[in-house]
Amino acid sequence: MLTKELEQKLMATAIEYRKRSHSPYSGFCVGAALLAKNGTIFGGCNIENAAYSVANCAERTALFKAVSEGVTEFEAIAIVGGKADGPLEFCSPCGVCRQALVEFCNPKEFMVLLGTSEEDYKGYSLEELLPYSFTPKNLL
Numbered sequence: 001m002l003t004k005e006l007e008q009k010l011m012a013t014a015i016e017y018r019k020r021s022h023s024p025y026s027g028f029c030v031g032a033a034l035l036a037k038n039g040t041i042f043g044g045c046n047i048e049n050a051a052y053s054v055a056n057c058a059e060r061t062a063l064f065k066a067v068s069e070g071v072t073e074f075e076a077i078a079i080v081g082g083k084a085d086g087p088l089e090f091c092s093p094c095g096v097c098r099q100a101l102v103e104f105c106n107p108k109e110f111m112v113l114l115g116t117s118e119e120d121y122k123g124y125s126l127e128e129l130l131p132y133s134f135t136p137k138n139l140l
Contacts, residue, residue, distance in 0.1 A: 002035075002075065002076055002111060002122035002123075004008060006035070007078070007113055007121065007123070008044065008075075008118045008119070009033075009041070010033045010035055010041065010076060010077075010078035010113060011033070011078045011080065011113065011115050011117065011118045011121055012118050013031075013033035013041055013043055013078065014031040014032050014033040014043070014058075014078040014079060014115075015088070015117075015118070016031065016043070017031035017033065017043035017044060017045045017058065017062075018030060018031025018045060018058075018080050018081065018088075019031070019045075019049075020043075020045040021045040021046050021058070021084075022045070022046070022047045023046055023048045023049070023084065024048060025048050025052075026048060026074050026140065027084045027085070028046070028081060028082070028083055028084075029045070029046065029081065029082065029083070029084050030045065030057065030058040030059075030079065030080070030081035030091060031043070031044070031045050031054075031058055031078050031079070031080050032044045032045070032048040032057075032058035032059045032061070032062045032077055032078065032080075033062065033075045033077065033078045033079065034062040034063060034066055034074055034076075034077045035072060035074060035075045035078075036066060036073060036074050036075070037073040037075050038071065038073070040066075040071060042062045042063075042065050042066040042069075042071070042128055043062055043065075044057075044058045044059065044060070044061030044062030044063070044064075045058045045061060046058045046061070046081075047061060057093070057094060057096070057097050058079065058081075058114055059077060059079060059093045059097035059100070059101065060096070060097050060100050062077070063097075063100055063101060063104070065118075067104070067111070072079075073104070074101075074104055074105050074106050074110060075096050075109075075110065075111070076077070076110065076111040076112070076113060077101070077110075077111075077112055077113065078113040078114075078115065078121070079091055079092070079093060079112065079113065079114055080114075080115055082116075086108060086125045087116065088115070088116040088117065089116060090114045090115070090116065090122070091114060091133055092112075092114055092129065093112065093129070095130075098126065098129055098130040098131070098133070099133065102126060102130055102133045102135055103135075103136070106126075107125065107126040107130065107133055107135075108125060108126075108127050109125070110124045110125065110126040111123050111124070111125060111126075112125070112126055112129055113123045120133060
């Protein structure tokens, strides 16, 4: 269960990971903090590449880091973003990240926190952000 204190910790972690962004082309820096059901927080930042298709979003960086460590059950993710030289703005995950998250998360229960600070954020279920998602159930 997410508490206000835990939500704020996730936001603070996402803000910290945003500082690690490698975004020399767009200048748009994103940080994410993914909360596993075991309580571990995995951070991620966006990583751009001169060959654009090789780039990776902050959300998937955190997700892939967690899965590579054997963690596959998650409760929430906090996301912050904005131009490197500007203020934070509400930054929603792209469609690819939403689809990557739905592979491991219950869309009705998994929370996505979008914010501009530890105090200013909004929460959405993954289902709200990706209704009618394609899941492993579709392959049965």
